Amino acid sequence: MRGPGLRPGHRARLKQEFGLDKPVWQQYLTYMGNVFTGDFGTAFNGQPVTELMANAFPVTIRLTVVAILFEIVIGISLGVVTGLKRGRPVDTTVLLLTLVVLSVPTFVTGLLIQLLLGVKWGWIKPAVSPEATFDELIVPGLVLASVSLAYVTRLTRTSIAENKRADYVRTAVAKGLPRRRVISRHLLRNSLIPVVTFIGADVGALMGGAIATERIFNIHGVGYQLYQGIVRQSTQTVVGFVTVLVLVFLLANLIVDLLYAVLDPRIRYA
């Protein structure tokens, strides 16, 4: 802004264009008024923030969906298996594995997987293309999910192991239900409440916390835009994206609350 090519009137015109010549409270009111009509302002490079969002959010939502699917499918299955076979070799092995996953930071896992699968063995493309289709996002999604996956496994395991001795499970076995049905209908359903709580809170964390993962795999999603916004001090971008992330976080928690009633019919919202 203070470069040699800046003519005297130019600075004033730019200030006026971005509304920086008005008092702060007026800037704030204008901004909030615009937000409620769906206008998140313009980044300093001239791109409207909504346009950045329209490009970034679909990518990150796909990435988050992949990650959550991994958490649900792999995390809960491993949790059920280990919880039922507590103390057996399977249990010990999986527990050790979760500890290892927990202790390696996500960005290290990401770099190593990118090196092995992408560069050395050539199974995947090391960088994700701008379209970021689902099949390209499988490996980044797994990396993003890895730490939460370990938590989901441990949570499910504890919960299953605790409920396994409950009276209703003994009743279900005693009345001759097949083992499959006892586990899926009676045991699992009652054990899922803490897990669903965790996954719900995780949706927000995954969407905003994918900064490192998106940087490694060159995914141009929310984390990437936030990182750029912070590095380039583009307030509009950062505030706009964080506002939407908070809304997503609240929505996810609302869905979790509603899911409680599905899992446990005793919980009712009148």
Add this chain to the structure above:
Amino acid sequence: MVRRLARPAPQPGLHRLRPGHPLPGGHRHLAVPDRLRRPLDCDLSKAQEGSQPGHPFGFNGQGCDVYTRTVYGARASIQVGVFATLGVALLGSVLGGLAGFFGGAWDGFLSRITDIFFAIPVVLGGLVLLSVVTSATVWPVIGFMVLLGWPQIARIARGSVITAKQNDYVQAARALGASNSRMLLRHITPNAVAPVIVVATIALGTYIALEATLSYLGVGLKPPTVSWGIDISSASQYIRNAPHMLLWPAGALAITVLAFIMLGDAVRDALDPKLR
């Protein structure tokens, strides 16, 4: 003797020596290899070379010895972990403990504050707050972790103080006329401190990992400091040609974090058999 000296064993204090400084004890003429006198010095001609005699972990992109840097990196990383945990544990247990003991308006206020802090994504908050810091020391990073970490401990401390407060022996102490401070320090604290210690121990490992993540994103510790996070971050540019530069500090980091998680589990088993 010479063999023993030739190993890149880091010796406390040696890294502070400037070129031409006499060694401690005045052994100015001792035939010490130059690299041992300044173990963090680098030789650009050896950049990215792999393992070789005397340099078991090879060299990094600037030709620095990876083994030496991995050993020195423990200082900054453990410093961040220990001081952040101490700060978080002290601040969190004092604020949370007082809120749990006295209850009332202060308790409600504190609970809302912790809610607000819980809603801030850690990595995002770190990017915003630490991107304005220019200091190269470990303290801004520690301060940031204390700022965002204390609500976790405060909640736990509050809960366990409320549980301990209802015990008969606390009521007995109150009936005998004990002052608030005596009840808190002599009767409640010893019975409420276990969960705080457990969570703090596990958190220590995660703070070390968080430091590495922040350094990887370029807002954590900064280059004159030697830390695992900085080394992993700079090694990630060379990962295709020389992965050893990344694997050694990352391995040290992972083992340290794992060790603290397992220590936390062991402390929990020792202090609180009910939680098993």
